[in-house]
Amino acid sequence: MTIEKTETINITSPLDIETVEKLHAGDRVLLSGVIYVARDAAHKRLVHALDQGEELPFDPKGQTLYYMGPSPAPPGRKIGSVGPTTSTRMDSYTPRLLAAGVRAMIGKGSRSAEVRESIKEYKAVYFVATGGAGALLHRTIKNVEPVAYEDLGAEAVLRLLVEDFPLIVANDIYGGDVFEQGRAEYRRGGN
Amino acid sequence: MSNEVVQQSKIREIQAIQVTQAIIHLCQQANFSLGKDVLAAIQKAQAEEKSPLGRDILGQLLENAALADREQLPLCQDCGVTVVFLEIGQNVHINGGDLHSAVQEGVRQGYAKTYLRKSMVAKPFSDRINTTDNTPAIIHTEIVPGDRLKITIMCKGAGSENMSRFAILKPSEGRQGVVDFVVKAVDEAGANPCPPLVVGVGIGGTAEMAMLLAKKSLIRPVGSPNLDPEVAGLEQEILERVNALGVGTQGLGGSITALAVHAEAMPAHIGSLPVAVNLQCHSHRHREAII
Structure with a gap:
């Protein structure tokens, strides 16, 4: 991994509020522990379940959601490539899930103003992983368990055990946004 | 293509199965190994990028490419919609099957055999049911001079x-x-x-x-x-x-x-x-x- 360990913060999921309070946009993080995989179709079902007053297939309190749809596991492997998908498609579902107790999200790309407000309100954190590095991230996955919606195939909910999953804090509870900060630093005249 | 070939008016037979086999190979090659042109462009970007974080992530991408190639894992879990460009020489005759079906069969087998993610859904504005084999590929055909068939595939993520x-x-x-x-x-x-x-x-x-x-x-x-x-x-x-x-x-x-x-x-x-x-x-x- 090219990210130097000396510059990173090691955290474990599920996350407590104290950990989330220490994180600031732009921080490099190595995350270990349990994360739940859910993308477009799974989000639709999770929020539908909340709307119906049903229990979610896992207790969301303090948990981390990973916006990802893996490639199939080749023989002898637990999973295929595992990079993040574009997060903004989940924006309309996110405030409901944060209200239900989800504390962290992993994806790629920026979030809506409403999601950024919800992150502050519910003391959550949004991380980005490197898009298009699914083979590299594969190495951090130690265990894979199906949780729900297996009929959705690549969009099923999975529970992953990860070790030193490399992330960057994108949105923190203080309103920091790594995309705005980064762009402001490198934008040059005329644009 | 040499002038000599272009001037021949003789029809050249290509078997549909050859097209299928070529597509299977291209699906695998495209998803596991970045081309030299892309690798060189990322290396150049890494040398020129001013952001240290950007340079690190470009390094991750190069590492990812090496790993994907070595371990035969997809470069990206989004193995894309398969866009296929066919440049068909006007002196080519496809035998033993329909050309478009041969292409779709190549994508079907290519994505299944090498554990690529199937990302195509039917009924896109309603039920969004996965077609389970990444078909249909999006096919663009062009008739050109000559007696060769050039197949280019591009895997396009959402x-x-x-x-x-x-x-x-x-x-x-x-x-x-x-x-x-x-x-x-x-x-x-x-x-x-x-x-x-x-x-x-x-x-x-x-x-x-x-x-x-x-x-x-x-x-x-x-x-x-x-x-x-x-x-x-x-x-x-x-x-x-x-x-x-x-x-x-x-x-x-x-x-x-x-x-x-x-x-x-x-x-x-x-x-x-x-x-x-x-x-x-x-x-x-x-x-x-x-x-």
Whole structure:
């Protein structure tokens, strides 16, 4: 991994509020522990379940959601490539899930103003992983368990055990946004 | 292609199964191994990028490419919609099956055999049911001189394809209008299409032709300029403007937002200036074979 360990913060999921309070946009993080995989179709079902007053297939309190749809596991492997998908498609579902107790999200790309407000309100954190590095991230996955919606195939909910999953804090509870900060630093005249 | 071949009027037979086999191989090759042109462009970006974080992530991408190739894991879990360009020599005759079915069968087997993700859904505006074999591939055919069949595949993820833009500008908006439109498209796309990008631009023609030109421009070797110096100049100007946006690798800020800008232009109606933008992510999976 090219990210130097000396510059990173090691955290474990599920996350407590104290950990989330220490994180600031732009921080490099190595995350270990349990994360739940859910993308477009799974989000639709999770929020539908909340709307119906049903229990979610896992207790969301303090948990981390990973916006990802893996490639199939080749023989002898637990999973295929595992990079993040574009997060903004989940924006309309996110405030409901944060209200239900989800504390962290992993994806790629920026979030809506409403999601950024919800992150502050519910003391959550949004991380980005490197898009298009699914083979590299594969190495951090130690265990894979199906949780729900297996009929959705690549969009099923999975529970992953990860070790030193490399992330960057994108949105923190203080309103920091790594995309705005980064762009402001490198934008040059005329644009 | 030699002149001698072009001048032959003899029909050359190609078996449909040869097409299927070629597509199977291309699907695998494209998804596991980045082309030399793409790797060289990422290495160049890493050398030039001003952001230390950007350089680190570009390093991750190179490491990812080496690992994917070595361990036969997809470069990206989004193995894309398979876009297939067929340049069919007019002296080719396809035997033993229907050409389009042969292509679809190649995609079906290619994605199943090598554990690539199947991402196509039927009933796109309602039930969105996965077709389970990544078909249908999107096929573009072109009849060209000669007796060869050139097959190019490009695996296009949703992250970049979703950021496509199209407009028909007023002719008075001219060159500046085109540059501004493309730069705005890349700016608004931000991190979503997985920069550093290859920016495809199609100018002229009609609505559908401009977008096809933009898509086809992406399959040129990365960074190869348009042969028309005027279009090449436009590509260079757009590249400079795009890299001044500060979007950077993965949108985290940096001096390199695009690896290259490829533009294609053709005549348009006296009342129209169509311009289309089709972006490709850094994991630019394109491969070709000639039968």
